[in-house]
Amino acid sequence: MKQVNAEIVAVGTELLLGQIANTNAQWISEKLALHGVNVLFHSVVGDNLQRVHDQFEQAANRSDVIVVTGGLGPTDDDLTREAFQLLSGLTMNEHKLSMDKISAYFEKQKRIMTPNNKKQARVFEDATVLENKVGMAPGMIINRDDKVWVFLPGVPKEMKQLFSDEVLPYIQNLSEENTIIESRMLQFIGIGEAQLEYELKDIIAAQTNPTIAPLAQLEGVAIRLTAKANTKDQAQQLITDTQQRIEGRVGSYLYGINNETIEQRVFQLLKGKNKTVAAAESLTGGMFTDRLIAVEGASSVCPGGIVCYDTKVKEKLLHVPTHITKDIGVISEECADSLATNIRTVLGSSIGISFTGVAGPSCVDNHPVGTVYIGMVDDMGKKQIEKFVFRGDRQSIRKKAVWKGYELLFNFLK
Amino acid sequence: MKQVNAEIVAVGTELLLGQIANTNAQWISEKLALHGVNVLFHSVVGDNLQRVHDQFEQAANRSDVIVVTGGLGPTDDDLTREAFQLLSGLTMNEHKLSMDKISAYFEKQKRIMTPNNKKQARVFEDATVLENKVGMAPGMIINRDDKVWVFLPGVPKEMKQLFSDEVLPYIQNLSEENTIIESRMLQFIGIGEAQLEYELKDIIAAQTNPTIAPLAQLEGVAIRLTAKANTKDQAQQLITDTQQRIEGRVGSYLYGINNETIEQRVFQLLKGKNKTVAAAESLTGGMFTDRLIAVEGASSVCPGGIVCYDTKVKEKLLHVPTHITKDIGVISEECADSLATNIRTVLGSSIGISFTGVAGPSCVDNHPVGTVYIGMVDDMGKKQIEKFVFRGDRQSIRKKAVWKGYELLFNFLK
Known part of the structure; x- marks a missing residue:
């Protein structure tokens, strides 16, 4: 198995002004960790061409996968494409499907499309274009000099759709051929984190697939089981077997699976x-x-x-x-x-x-x-x-x- | 007025695993922006001596103020001090007041203090030691080669206390001598962000001190007024004058000040x-x-x-x-x-x-x-x-x- 190192670069002055927290980086990191990818750095840089370029350059020198969020929108402040062009020298073309979608949106809304909206449809030559199903700007995956660049919109809903549907399957292929990773959360009530760990100490210590990670929640405690296997069914079966062992010890406190309340x-x-x-x-x-x-x-x-x-x-x-x-x-x-x-x-x-x-x-x-x-x-x-x-x-x-x-x-x- | 550029470095593998979001960086950025300090970068690095060192080195090369959060605790994973020592060559000493506090805590809890807890009391020579009133590890401010280094615990409650009580007054002195910055939030109900901006368009455009920033909230809309003056009273008076002008237009929608619900x-x-x-x-x-x-x-x-x-x-x-x-x-x-x-x-x-x-x-x-x-x-x-x-x-x-x-x-x- 080849170890893949990744970093996440968020582009946007609103993050540096503290108007929002970089929850995108958290969300992506959690997914990548579950899929066996090491995230070694997060960074946030403002809407400034030179600084975004420099950040990209540094990322290219230290990571195998660079996930970039934000800066793909229609305004002059959106500079992610320009900065990557400065670094890579790649040319950009208008992506017909994306452009059609943007035009259709403005027609449907009966609004006039200002020319800057065309910016969003530009994609790099040889990029794998990722269809944005909940917004306008498409995502991109670009392979260059043995590095994988992933460009995603900064709007969390759009980023999550593109990452889940397109990026995760792509990245999974990089790290481990034919390996599926599945996870399941077990939710407990009426038992503290320390007691839960104590009751399961030997199981947790002996277990490697699935891994068993106790997590304190806002209310209650959870255990995350994460299994690797060749098929989804095998991974789920491994998780189910371990869940049964856990239930044998602390099943009376288990109330829910995954996001169940x-x-x-x-x-x-x-x-x-x-x-x-x-x-x-x-x-x-x-x-x-x-x-x-x-x-x-x-x-x-x-x-x-x-x-x-x-x-x-x-x-x-x-x-x-x-x-x-x-x-x-x-x-x-x-x-x-x-x-x-x-x-x-x-x-x-x-x-x-x-x-x-x-x-x-x-x-x-x-x-x-x-x-x-x-x-x-x-x-x-x-x-x-x-x-x-x-x-x-x-x-x-x-x-x-x-x-x-x-x-x-x-x-x-x- | 000298323009101060800052960056925020968070140390902690838990952030790179996506277990928590870097809300510390958001909170600090918001405060610094209010006090006229430009934040140009956020970064997150894991608990790895070399990588933390490299991140610090880069920060020293591009920023005037470097705020570091996390990595000051008692465990072997807490490497912020060690990484800065590697970079600066400064020596560390045990800080007596902090050590006394840590010992007293363990005595009060009737728990045995393991030797690694002593780590938290070590401070750099010539550092300004910041008393942690809600936790154990003290913060530090260090002036070195014309750069200001601020070291704060990663626990948000401790970070906020130290930043508000000790760091902000210190930084304010760097950027503008004798200038006080005050801000006030006006909370509105029953009016949308677009309408509020429309009603106040000319006032917002003409106004520089205080500045007027409309902000969408989870519920309702707010306006943040931020004034600079030589005294707190003068700044508050500037805010009050502008608030009265705003109330003349949209006062019927105003329900609260600052965090009032x-x-x-x-x-x-x-x-x-x-x-x-x-x-x-x-x-x-x-x-x-x-x-x-x-x-x-x-x-x-x-x-x-x-x-x-x-x-x-x-x-x-x-x-x-x-x-x-x-x-x-x-x-x-x-x-x-x-x-x-x-x-x-x-x-x-x-x-x-x-x-x-x-x-x-x-x-x-x-x-x-x-x-x-x-x-x-x-x-x-x-x-x-x-x-x-x-x-x-x-x-x-x-x-x-x-x-x-x-x-x-x-x-x-x-």
């Missing part, structure tokens, strides 16, 4: 069991319900909910007895129980879930900031009330409470 | 008028209420709300008459009216607001996806019901409906 998983569990859920939300203010209703088809599993931030709403709409609100206090197991029990009957759902606690910044009834009670009750009389103390600011505490609610409900439903 | 502004308006609001949310699923309850002190302006996703909940809890739900349909002006009127009485709030519509993916009662009715009713009998058709996927439509709800409520309260 916990609310999608809970939605499927509810739908599969023909159950509905309604939430009585105090400190979480509707966030639990909002996330569930974000899932397509949510109407079949969630009739709605009540945000009972004020004690009067807890009493009036959710019938929490005054001996709880007055004597015991609303930050209590009793209140969480009453809220979960009554939201179920008020909304007519199979399951009731409740959130009551202190989001801060001040403590309530001497309960420290972060104290949260979550209650769950179902139509078979099954009940679970738990107390947590979350750390962080007001918004983190609210988010952690909702995430924990989904964890509890996920386990409640399994 | 629309829900914070609505919270203040409610509190100032001693009013409360409750929402009946169908397609928005609790998102409107959640955003308001995210504001500290929200309990004084929002008792709670009802998520009435299912028609039965609209009928039972919000008393929408069956002639509306059955004959007219729930996606209607009448339903929005009834929901807004009744949420006010059911929750006992001064104002009721309602959201009913089609989030998709399928249309409802022949109403196309994106159709949304928003209603508002107050305790003085004032009423407003509006229909919108939003574009986008399910989640965009839901978010746009909530944002529009805040715009309407903001104008309702003014």
Whole structure:
């Protein structure tokens, strides 16, 4: 296997002014790493002919593959083609298919095409032209002096389409003949990164194909499995075998595959069991319900909910007895129980879930900031009330409470 | 004024693997641009001594200020100091204050300090040591061969503290003696970027101090005013004068300054008028209420709300008459009216607001996806019901409906 070294050059003054982050470089790097290509440098250079040229020259001296993003648009500031021409001496021609597409776009929009739009259709001689399916400027792959140059638009949507459809298959051929790389993410809830690594320590250490990479997420933890094989099916089979070994250890925490969210998983569990859920939300203010209703088809599993931030709403709409609100206090197991029990009957759902606690910044009834009670009750009389103390600011505490609610409900439903 | 050219070098293989985006470079670039410093290059290099050295050498040859982030930690992979030593030949010493802090941290945590942690306390001779108030590794500023080298940790929180507190004042002195740069963001709702630019065209064109930069935001539009003067007060006065001219044209759309959110502004308006609001949310699923309850002190302006996703909940809890739900349909002006009127009485709030519509993916009662009715009713009998058709996927439509709800409520309260 030949080791391929790549670098990514982004062209655009907007990046140097800090108006946007170079997320293109991150996205491309992740894909290249998954396909066994080493990315050794990222660079960003402004819309300046000489500086772009110099950056290209340096790249040509140190990398096998140079991926360039940005600077292919219609304005005078777009100088990527000109800089590469200065370096390579290659000539450019108008690409008929791209030009037709640009003309058709302006006709359809009933707008006059200014001459500078023609710039976008120019491609280098001998370039492999990559059709931009979501925008106007085509991409290009150029082989020159044993280097592969890839030119892509800077708009992330266009760059991603061209990279996935055209560039990845091309680059994959460079690095390893007939090798397919596949990856799968396993999403976990209710287990920390350290514990997950501990439970799988020997498997991770012994495993090379697929590789096993634990990753901390914004919420929860994930494991990325990446396998190489001669066919897609073989690669997927290798991943599935390892997934089964992992599930043997920590399967009870696994909730989803790839981009699946916990609310999608809970939605499927509810739908599969023909159950509905309604939430009585105090400190979480509707966030639990909002996330569930974000899932397509949510109407079949969630009739709605009540945000009972004020004690009067807890009493009036959710019938929490005054001996709880007055004597015991609303930050209590009793209140969480009453809220979960009554939201179920008020909304007519199979399951009731409740959130009551202190989001801060001040403590309530001497309960420290972060104290949260979550209650769950179902139509078979099954009940679970738990107390947590979350750390962080007001918004983190609210988010952690909702995430924990989904964890509890996920386990409640399994 | 001497023009200062800067570049930003990020050290860390995690960036080249695409595990994180180089948001540090974006953040630093934005600050430097505001302070009149040209950033000409960003680069990212992995944890490799020779490559980091080469990158530093190139930076020294082309920039006046080199800001380096990352590679200052305790592990063997952290090579920023070693690479700069290779280039500069400067010696390093243990910095007593930093070492004391590191030792104290481990003592407090009752953990044993492994020897590699000492690495973090090493600083170059003659460096200005920058105290890291949120982490362990100190930053450094080093003047050498007419170049300014700034070394900062890669952890964004630590980098930002050191950059704001120590680096910016230092750099400001380099570029313009006794010149202060101040900026202010004006946040607008209910006006597009194109219209805002059109309304202010002549003011923007004629204005040089402060400069006026319109910026599209995730939600709404902002204008950044950036002024230079000899004192902070003078700069602020220049900004205030221009803000007043802008307000003369488009003041009715201005809702906030700097990072203020629309829900914070609505919270203040409610509190100032001693009013409360409750929402009946169908397609928005609790998102409107959640955003308001995210504001500290929200309990004084929002008792709670009802998520009435299912028609039965609209009928039972919000008393929408069956002639509306059955004959007219729930996606209607009448339903929005009834929901807004009744949420006010059911929750006992001064104002009721309602959201009913089609989030998709399928249309409802022949109403196309994106159709949304928003209603508002107050305790003085004032009423407003509006229909919108939003574009986008399910989640965009839901978010746009909530944002529009805040715009309407903001104008309702003014």
